[in-house]
Every structure is written in C-alpha cells, then in structure tokens.
Amino acid sequence: MSSPAALLQPDASGPRLTSRGDLTSFFMQLAADIGADSYMLVAIVHDQDRNDARIVSSNWIFDAIELIGKRLIANLALGPLTVAPGVRPKPLVAAHAPEAGALLTGEEARLLDVLGHAEIYSLRLNVGRQRLFVLFSAAEADKIDLTALMKAQLKCCYALSSIPQLIAAASMQDPLSDRERECLFWVSEGKTTDEVAVILGVSSNTVNSYITHAIQKFAASNRAMAIATAIRSGII
Amino acid sequence: MRRAEVREAAAALFNDQRNPFGAFSLGSETHHAVTIPDAVRRCRWIAVDINASAFGLYFVSPSPERARLVACFDSDYPGTAVATKFISGANGEDVVRHSRISTAPRWWVDGIAGSRQVFQSLAWAEEASPLAPGTNGIAFPVHADRGQCGLVVFLGSEIALSDETLCEIHARSFALFAAVARIRPGDAGRTRSMSKRELECLKLTANGNTSEEIAKLLKLSVHTANQYLTQSTQKLNAVNRNQAVAKALRLGLIE
Numbered sequence: 001m002s003s004p005a006a007l008l009q010p011d012a013s014g015p016r017l018t019s020r021g022d023l024t025s026f027f028m029q030l031a032a033d034i035g036a037d038s039y040m041l042v043a044i045v046h047d048q049d050r051n052d053a054r055i056v057s058s059n060w061i062f063d064a065i066e067l068i069g070k071r072l073i074a075n076l077a078l079g080p081l082t083v084a085p086g087v088r089p090k091p092l093v094a095a096h097a098p099e100a101g102a103l104l105t106g107e108e109a110r111l112l113d114v115l116g117h118a119e120i121y122s123l124r125l126n127v128g129r130q131r132l133f134v135l136f137s138a139a140e141a142d143k144i145d146l147t148a149l150m151k152a153q154l155k156c157c158y159a160l161s162s163i164p165q166l167i168a169a170a171s172m173q174d175p176l177s178d179r180e181r182e183c184l185f186w187v188s189e190g191k192t193t194d195e196v197a198v199i200l201g202v203s204s205n206t207v208n209s210y211i212t213h214a215i216q217k218f219a220a221s222n223r224a225m226a227i228a229t230a231i232r233s234g235i236i
Numbered sequence: 237m238r239r240a241e242v243r244e245a246a247a248a249l250f251n252d253q254r255n256p257f258g259a260f261s262l263g264s265e266t267h268h269a270v271t272i273p274d275a276v277r278r279c280r281w282i283a284v285d286i287n288a289s290a291f292g293l294y295f296v297s298p299s300p301e302r303a304r305l306v307a308c309f310d311s312d313y314p315g316t317a318v319a320t321k322f323i324s325g326a327n328g329e330d331v332v333r334h335s336r337i338s339t340a341p342r343w344w345v346d347g348i349a350g351s352r353q354v355f356q357s358l359a360w361a362e363e364a365s366p367l368a369p370g371t372n373g374i375a376f377p378v379h380a381d382r383g384q385c386g387l388v389v390f391l392g393s394e395i396a397l398s399d400e401t402l403c404e405i406h407a408r409s410f411a412l413f414a415a416v417a418r419i420r421p422g423d424a425g426r427t428r429s430m431s432k433r434e435l436e437c438l439k440l441t442a443n444g445n446t447s448e449e450i451a452k453l454l455k456l457s458v459h460t461a462n463q464y465l466t467q468s469t470q471k472l473n474a475v476n477r478n479q480a481v482a483k484a485l486r487l488g489l490i491e
Contacts (some may be wrong), residue, residue: 084381086411126379128337151403154339158360161338190479224481225444231383231485 016162023057023166026159027134031059034148036136037116041156042077043132043167045233051078056132056167064115068108077133079103082122085153092120093141119144123153127160127167129235175217176235183210185236188227270415276313278415279388282408283311286401288373289392292320293416296332296385303332305387308416319368319391327367328387334364335377335385341406343374348393359399376409380417382488388413430489434468437461439490442481 017023023041031039040058044051053074055065065073076082076092081103083089092103094113104112112120117137121144125132134156138144160167176184179200186196193211197204211223220226230236270278275293283291292310297303305328310317322328331342343355346366355361355374367375373391380386388409397405430438433454440450451461465477472487474480484490 084379084410084414086407086409086414126339126377128335128339128377129379129383129385150407151400154403154406155360157339161340164337187478188482190475190482192476221444222446224441224478227478227482228442228444228485231482232491236482 017159018163020057020166023159023163024059027057027156028059030152030155031136034136034152035138035144036121036149037138037143038136040073040135041132042073042135043130044074044077051075053077060117061115064112064117067111067115072104072108073135075103076120076122076135079122082124082133084124085126085157086150089121089123089146089149089153091141091144092122094118094120095141121149123149123156125153125157125160127157127164130167132160132167176214176230177210180210180214180217181230181236183207184214184227184230187211187223188231188236270419272309272416272419273313275412275416275419276309276311278412279309280311282405282412283390283392286390286405287392287394287396288390289394290317290319291391292317292323292389293413294323294328294387294389295417296335296387303329305332308386319371322368323389327365330365331367331375331377331387335387339377339379341374341376341402343372345372346370347372350393351395354395354397357399358397358402361402376406378406378410378413380414382417382486384413384417386413386417430468430471431464434464434471435484435490437464438468438481438484441465441477442485442490 017026027039027041031037038059040060041056042053042058043056045054050071051074053070055070055073058065081090081092094104094109094117112118116139118139119141120135120137123134123136125134134153136144136149136152182200183196186199187193191199193204193207196207200207211226214230215221215223215226218226218229220229227236279291279293283289290311293308294305295308297306305324307316307320307324310320312320334340334342341358341361342364343358343361344364344366345352345355346368347370351372355363355372361374364375367373367389368391371391372393372395373389374395374397375390376388378386378388390405436454437450440453445453447458447461447465450456451458454461456464465480468484469475469477469480472480472483474483
C-alpha cells in the first residue's frame with residue numbers, strides 16, 4: 001500500500017520519530033512544554049486475571065518504579081482517573097490520595113510525594129487499535145497546564161503512530177500472523193472450524209493449525225481464552 | 237463572508253457556555269445525555285470553528301474482511317450527503333486500514349487548490365487519496381472506550397487549521413465519537429440483562445476455564461455451570477460460547 005504521503009519527502013525538521021532515542025527526546029520535550037517533571041509511557045499486558053504494566057519509556061527514577069511497583073502503575077493506568085483524548089483530565093494528588101478510593105495506600109502516596117510525583121495525570125493514548133497510557137507528573141500541584149496537556153495527549157498519539165514497529169515490539173500486543181488473526185476473528189464470530197475453512201478457502205486442518213498456533217502464542221488454554229486475550233489487547 | 241457572520245452570531249449566543257474543548261469536556265455527566273441530533277449539532281460547532289462546509293461521522297466495521305466505513309450521520313442529517321456515499325464505499329477502504337494502525341489525521345485536496353498550503357503546514361497530518369471526488373478535506377481517526385473505531389471527516393475548500401488547533405479539533409472529535417459510541421453501541425441495546433452468575437461463568441470461560449473448572453470454582457454442578465453458559469449465549473444472541481465470550485468483551489459486560 002503506497003500512499004501519496006509515503007512518496008512525499010519528509011521534512012528534515014519534521015516531528016516524525018524514527019528511533020528509540022527520538023521517542024525519549026520527544027517525551028522529555030513534551031513534558032517540559034506542559035510543565036511536567038516526569039513522564040512514563042506504559043503498555044498494559046493482560047495475563048489471565050491480572051494486568052501488568054510494561055514500561056516503554058520513562059524518566060522516573062529507578063527507585064520510584066521499584067517502590068511503587070508495576071502492579072500499582074497498571075492499576076493507575078486502568079483506573080478511573082485515566083482519560084481518553086478530549087476529556088478534561090483529573091490529577092491524582094498524592095497528598096489527598098487515600099481518599100481517592102483504594103488506588104493508593106497512605107504509605108504509597110507519601111512515597112510518591114517524596115519522589116517528586118505530587119500530582120499525576122494519567123492519559124489514554126490510541127495508536128491505531130493499540131492502546132497505551134502515559135503518566136505525566138509534577139513535583140508540585142497545579143504546575144501542569146491542563147489545556148496544553150490535552151493537546152499533548154494527541155501529539156503523543158501522533159508521535160507514536162509514526163513508529164508502529166517500535167510500539168508493537170514494546171507492548172508485544174500482536175504476535176499473530178495475518179492468517180492466524182483472521183482465523184481467530186471468525187472463530188470469535190461463532191464460526192466452526194469447517195465454516196472458517198470455507199470462508200478462507202483452506203482445509204480445516206490448516207485452520208486448526210492456525211488456531212493452535214494462536215493459542216500457543218497467547219499461552220492460552222483453549223479457544224475462548226485466546227479470543228478473550230486477543231479482544232482485550234485490541235487485536236481482533 | 238457568510239461563515240464569519242454565522243460564527244460571530246453563534247459565539248455571541250453560546251460563547252459563555254463553551255470551554256476550549258467544547259461542551260463535552262465539562263464533566264463526565266455531560267457525556268451520557270446525548271442524542272444523535274445533539275451530536276450533529278456539536279459536530280457542526282467543530283465544523284464552524286475550522287471553517288469547514290460539511291462533516292460526517294463514521295464507524296469502522298470491526299471485521300478485518302470488510303474494510304468499510306458505516307455512516308452514523310453527516311451534515312445533511314437526517315438525510316445523507318453525496319460525499320458520504322463515496323466515503324462509506326470503496327473510497328474509504330484505504331483510510332480504514334490506516335486508522336487501524338495510526339491516529340494521524342489524513343488530508344486530501346481534489347477540488348480548489350487553495351487549502352493545500354494550509355494542510356501542508358500541518359506537521360502531524362499526512363496526505364492521502366481523496367475520500368470523495370472533487371472535495372478538499374481532513375479525516376480524524378477516533379477511538380472510543382470499548383475499542384470502537386471511527387472517523388470524523390470535515391470537508392470544505394476554506395478549512396482553517398494550524399498545528400495547535402489540529403490537536404484541539406482532534407480532541408473534540410474523540411470526545412464527540414466517545415459520546416456517539418455510547419448511545420450507538422452496536423447491538424448492545426437489544427441485549428437482555430444478564431444475571432451475576434451468568435457473567436461470572438462467562439468471565440471464567442474467557443480466562444480459559446472449562447465447565448468442570450468453573451463448577452468447582454463457583455461450587456456448582458457442571459450441569460448448572462453449563463446451563464448458565466447456555467443462557468448467556470442465548471441472551472447475547474450468539475451461536476456458541478466462543479462468540480458469547482467475544483460479544484460480552486466487546487460490549488464491556490466483562491473485562
């Protein structure tokens with residue numbers, strides 16, 4: 001698929017990202033522009049009943065991540081404070097955190113405050129069908145410019161859209177081949193193996209083998225679980 | 237300058253009720269009470285702000301086979317604009333593939349060349365083939381909470397956009413789509429209410445448990461567990477368990 005855009009000469013000073021280094025400098029610059037001190041880009045990986053955060057890029061200090069823990073980061077990203085693009089974000093204020101529901105314990109909130117995350121905003125990013133989350137935080141309350149933050153959310157989506165391979169590799173959300181994905185989609189539509197074979201014009205043994213591979217790649221125990229994993233990560 | 241007059245009059249009437257991102261970002265409660273005519277009005281607001289003459293909102297069908305856009309409404313609501321027929325036809329296939337992997341807006345110029353310069357100045361937007369012949373326009377890929385994917389399109393030969401307003405307009409398109417997706421969740425409206433037990437069984441099935449395991453976990457007999465699963469499959473209008481799991485996840489009945 002060669003779009004006219006691909007034929008255009010890219011602007012040397014243009015914002016398209018090409019490497020991991022670009023990604024880091026893009027987020028550092030963006031955080032500085034909106035008045036944030038730190039950022040963390042995370043992908044959520046579903047593992048049976050649990051959610052785990054996979055950190056793609058971050059300038060949080062190592063100890064902060066270790067002390068807070070990835071589980072808590074995942075809960076924060078999937079929690080009620082996370083907003084989609086176009087919705088006015090609400091911050092998690094570490095000092096008031098214990099009253100903000102069961103997200104944080106008093107001790108964790110104190111740690112966050114000490115480590116320079118007095119106020120944390122959690123934003124959902126859509127990169128095509130992939131979903132990522134970015135946390136912007138500041139050492140003092142009211143330092144982050146809300147309007148700039150809402151615009152920055154879209155800029156993050158655009159920037160990440162320009163490096164799809166890196167995002168896919170980092171979040172490992174789509175390990176399937178096209179055929180495996182197609183088979184799994186039709187099974188999720190309630191088709192039997194024989195019906196899928198007719199739809200795709202291959203033998204039913206081939207269909208079964210594609211589905212078995214998909215199940216193995218997801219480390220699922222059966223078809224239903226493979227479908228659930230694929231839908232949860234937005235693959236089908 | 238008829239458009240400028242319209243904008244002034246509108247601003248004089250409504251400006252105090254608006255914030256930089258339109259009424260949708262005021263608070264979560266405003267997200268729910270929206271009707272299609274309401275959404276059309278809000279979309280017209282966005283169109284006025286960027287000087288577009290026409291607009292449309294489309295859903296991307298979830299199937300990987302049918303790469304088509306399904307029209308929800310356009311600027312001729314309750315009728316259908318000619319451009320919509322092209323966009324929901326073969327012209328839309330390429331942009332559907334694009335919106336599955338990227339959130340970057342796409343623009344095209346096929347009419348009066350005037351707006352080419354405006355579009356070319358947008359750092360994050362890409363040029364694409366025209367969605368409707370003889371028009372200029374820009375298409376914003378949008379995504380809602382439950383994984384629904386769509387496209388908000390603005391047409392016009394005098395569209396005014398800059399890098400800063402691009403983000404704002406895209407953010408408002410996201411909010412608009414999220415609101416529309418909530419009132420038009422596919423076949424969710426016709427789903428009969430599911431019992432707590434049925435949802436529990438369905439959730440355990442999604443986590444890879446067999447009927448026997450579910451029976452053990454929930455302290456039921458295997459027959460009862462199967463009974464719950466059969467009922468939930470029927471209520472979701474699915475043909476088997478796999479489809480029931482898929483539907484329940486897509487509708488957000490289970491996480």
